[in-house]
Amino acid sequence: MSSSLNSEHSQQSSWAAVDLGPSLPMPVFTSTERWNPERIGALALYCSDGRWGEVFDEFCHRRLLIPRYDRWAVPGGPAWLLPRGKGRDFSQTTREQLDFLIRVHELERIVLISHFGCAFYAELCAKDPNGCIPVQLQEMRDGTALLKRWFPDLTVEAYLAMRRGNNLTFHALGD
């Protein structure tokens, strides 16, 4: 009953004094990261392909300078912005989720990243990775235009993450 009051005590508490609540089992891991409550106001929408996760993170941290950015990882990434005309309208769901994040996470900037060799586009286009690139670029342009229409106050930028052998590069798309 009184745990919510107790949990508001000083952040200087030692671990022994941290109130985990009555029902939690012992921790199995403690992060080396420290909690930072400050929001950066940016979200990146990219493909969930795990081989690219660290690469996207490095680009966002070191080039775009958005630490702690909101990560939205789905198969195909920005591909989900566009209505596909079959089955459920994921575009509408995407808009509702973005609406929510813009409101509660105070988003001001959205970064779209599409990557070379994306399985989503391989299936959509039935082409090899190079053959998919023109479609990916066009869809990013369409996605950018859609976002700007939905949310005129938002800054939207789009990038293609490219791979040649083991070399990974990022390329900004104009309007």
Ligand SMILES: [Zn+2]
């Ligand atoms: Zn992908």
